[in-house]
Amino acid sequence: MYYVGSKPVAAWAVTTSGGIILIDALYEYSVEDEIVNGLKKLGLDPTKIKYVVVTHGHADHYAGAPYLQSRLGARILMSAADWEFMQSQRNPNRPTRDMVVTDGQRLTLGDATLTLYLTPGHTPGTISLLVPVKDGGREHLAAMWAERRLISPERRKTSEPTAIPRSASPTSWEKPLWTLSSQTIRIIAE
Numbered sequence: 001m002y003y004v005g006s007k008p009v010a011a012w013a014v015t016t017s018g019g020i021i022l023i024d025a026l027y028e029y030s031v032e033d034e035i036v037n038g039l040k041k042l043g044l045d046p047t048k049i050k051y052v053v054v055t056h057g058h059a060d061h062y063a064g065a066p067y068l069q070s071r072l073g074a075r076i077l078m079s080a081a082d083w084e085f086m087q088s089q090r091n092p093n094r095p096t097r098d099m100v101v102t103d104g105q106r107l108t109l110g111d112a113t114l115t116l117y118l119t120p121g122h123t124p125g126t127i128s129l130l131v132p133v134k135d136g137g138r139e140h141l142a143a144m145w146a147e148r149r150l151i152s153p154e155r156r157k158t159s160e161p162t163a164i165p166r167s168a169s170p171t172s173w174e175k176p177l178w179t180l181s182s183q184t185i186r187i188i189a190e
């Protein structure tokens with residue numbers, strides 16, 4: 001798993017025996033520099049991107065997706081709620097509606113299977129993921145958590161992510177809009 005994002009916005013590449021799964025697409029003006037050229041710098045082939053999971057419908061995560069969809073033929077995955085949410089913004093830099101992610105859906109490419117969960121809060125259909133990774137031959141399960149509680153109370157008003165300030169008291173956080181299912185906890189525990 002490789003970081004191909006910029007300083008303020010994350011994008012990750014999961015390499016599998018069947019190609020690359022990209023998690024998030026950055027902006028229309030940074031997708032080529034950061035993702036395509038970033039993969040080349042890492043010795044990876046950007047034409048091997050098969051799937052792009054857009055974790056939520058904000059432009060910093062989806063606006064680079066049309067480039068990957070039209071030039072590289074990648075399939076784009078979003079939740080139904082965020083396909084709609086993105087559509088409502090009328091941003092011309094949005095991908096053509098493609099695959100719809102459902103809660104608990106598995107996405108298999110080559111030797112890797114990711115599990116995708118709907119964790120609304122930051123947007124109506126934000127996606128969190130479980131990603132199998134290897135480190136020095138050891139297998140681990142990485143969890144990418146995207147949920148409202150990771151946003152500070154001040155910034156939450158604008159729905160933009162930021163670090164939680166030291167002064168923020170956990171008791172002041174809003175109740176999460178969803179809770180982990182027992183199945184998720186079991187998977188994480190494994």
Ligand SMILES: [Zn+2]
Nearest residue numbers: 058159160161
């Ligand atoms: Zn966002």
